[in-house]
Amino acid sequence: MALSSYDVLQRVIRGRVTMQCRSLRLALSVLCLLAPTAHAQEACTTYTVVEGDTLGSISNTAYGTFDYQQIFNANREVISASPNALPPGTTLILPCLDGSLRPDQELNSITERETERFEETVRDNREYLPTIRLVAGDGWFPFTDTRLKDGGILTRLGLVAFTRGGNNRETRLDWVDDWGSHLEVLLPSKAFDLSIGWDGIDCTKMDLLSPDMVRRCTEVRLSDPVYEVVYGLYSLPDNPYAEVRSFADLAGSRLCRPDGWATADLEVEGLSPPAVTYVQPLDADGCVKALIAGEADVMSIEVESAVDSIERGDLVGDIVQNPYLIKIASLHFATHVTNARGIEYLEMLNRGLAEMRETGEWYDIVASTLAEANGISQ
Numbered sequence: 001m002a003l004s005s006y007d008v009l010q011r012v013i014r015g016r017v018t019m020q021c022r023s024l025r026l027a028l029s030v031l032c033l034l035a036p037t038a039h040a041q042e043a044c045t046t047y048t049v050v051e052g053d054t055l056g057s058i059s060n061t062a063y064g065t066f067d068y069q070q071i072f073n074a075n076r077e078v079i080s081a082s083p084n085a086l087p088p089g090t091t092l093i094l095p096c097l098d099g100s101l102r103p104d105q106e107l108n109s110i111t112e113r114e115t116e117r118f119e120e121t122v123r124d125n126r127e128y129l130p131t132i133r134l135v136a137g138d139g140w141f142p143f144t145d146t147r148l149k150d151g152g153i154l155t156r157l158g159l160v161a162f163t164r165g166g167n168n169r170e171t172r173l174d175w176v177d178d179w180g181s182h183l184e185v186l187l188p189s190k191a192f193d194l195s196i197g198w199d200g201i202d203c204t205k206m207d208l209l210s211p212d213m214v215r216r217c218t219e220v221r222l223s224d225p226v227y228e229v230v231y232g233l234y235s236l237p238d239n240p241y242a243e244v245r246s247f248a249d250l251a252g253s254r255l256c257r258p259d260g261w262a263t264a265d266l267e268v269e270g271l272s273p274p275a276v277t278y279v280q281p282l283d284a285d286g287c288v289k290a291l292i293a294g295e296a297d298v299m300s301i302e303v304e305s306a307v308d309s310i311e312r313g314d315l316v317g318d319i320v321q322n323p324y325l326i327k328i329a330s331l332h333f334a335t336h337v338t339n340a341r342g343i344e345y346l347e348m349l350n351r352g353l354a355e356m357r358e359t360g361e362w363y364d365i366v367a368s369t370l371a372e373a374n375g376i377s378q
Contacts, residue, residue: 044096049086054323055079062094066321067307070095072230072328083230083326107371110364111160114356118163132162132345134173134333135186136196142373143227143331144197146175153369154197157226158333160365161352169348179260183220187336193345199262200225200330210272213264219337224350225330227366229302231265233322234291234310241297245324251275256287256296265327266300284309291319298322302329 041047041061049058059068072079074093079086086092136144136155143154150156155173162169176186182195201209203217233250235242241253247269255271257263259280266272279296281287284305290296292315299306303321310319333349335342356362 041094043094045094047092047094049088049090049092051088053086056321065307067304069230069304080328083328084324107368108364110359110361114359114361129169131170131172133192134158134171134194134196135176135182135192136173137177137179138175140197142370147376148369148372153366154226154331156365156369158196158349161349161356165351165355167348167352188338190339193335193339195334198222198332198334199264200332201264202268205268209264209267213267220334221337221342221346222332222334223346224353225332226353227331229329231300231327231329232303232306233325234299234306234319235297236291237320239297242320243322247271247325250298253297254279256290256299258283258287265329288313288315
């Protein structure tokens with residue numbers, strides 16, 4: 001059910017929407033709060049969907065890019081119910097361009113306020129408890145990357161969350177770039193308590209999952225969603241799989257997703273070998289090259305990585321997104337089931353994140369980190 005403009009605005013003000021961007025679009029804000037509903041697709045307004053609109057077409061008109069992650073983040077509760085079909089009459093917030101939640105609010109202002117409040121009321125009363133040990137892999141821009149403040153969006157959210165929601169814990173963040181070792185060695189051995197940045201898995205369909213994904217269901221516990229990204233399907237315009245209307249119609253295709261990326265979302269749709277052939281280069285650029293070379297029919301990648309690779313390759317128009325099929329993936333912190341304090345730490349993290357969303361600090365951290373990332377990527 002579509003929300004009214006007033007309801008949507010109130011949810012934004014309370015920080016209950018999400019935002020993520022990378023490359024040139026990284027620093028988009030949510031909206032000019034007093035702007036009227038617009039009949040044209042313009043940034044810093046609200047817009048009412050009409051027949052034939054897609055997230056990509058709206059984003060391209062408003063921002064000049066088909067990367068619509070920022071629109072999804074600003075309207076998550078409206079879009080997530082039917083991401084593959086926008087009902088006409090739906091009111092969407094089209095974020096502004098300055099990276100702040102409101103035109104009169106500076107980036108980091110909420111975080112600075114909440115940090116000052118924490119320092120005054122909690123830290124002096126800290127009792128001794130074991131330091132919570134966090135591990136992340138470097139180079140996953142802008143989520144976990146040592147070039148960014150506190151190591152990126154996910155790491156920064158986690159570090160702050162352990163000092164919010166009544167929490168009062170010291171944390172230590174280390175970097176191990178071999179992601180596979182996090183779940184296979186570092187968490188089971190108790191070298192670390194939490195690993196940062198893992199896709200959620202639908203463990204109610206384990207009969208469809210690969211052995212690796214089943215192990216994640218049985219051996220790993222996840223936090224509440226920390227962040228969400230949108231995955232799209234991309235093909236050459238004349239490829240027979242370019243405009244399929246269901247995931248089942250991708251059977252027989254050569255499907256590209258970078259090596260090391262989770263495939264559980266594909267597996268639960270029946271899209272695992274031998275139904276499809278996986279093409280797994282090192283990164284999103286490799287999938288773009290595979291499409292152009294005719295080595296893959298479809299690539300399934302989160303929209304910002306896809307659009308970034310397509311634009312950098314000057315391939316806009318040569319590679320198109322399927323307008324009918326979208327996947328929403330959530331990102332989480334993980335602990336091993338054998339960690340005696342693992343559930344306690346996840347509950348603390350969840351509690352801190354919940355408070356950050358209520359105060360708007362969650363959005364403030366995301367927007368300011370993305371603005372910083374935008375400066376690096378230019």
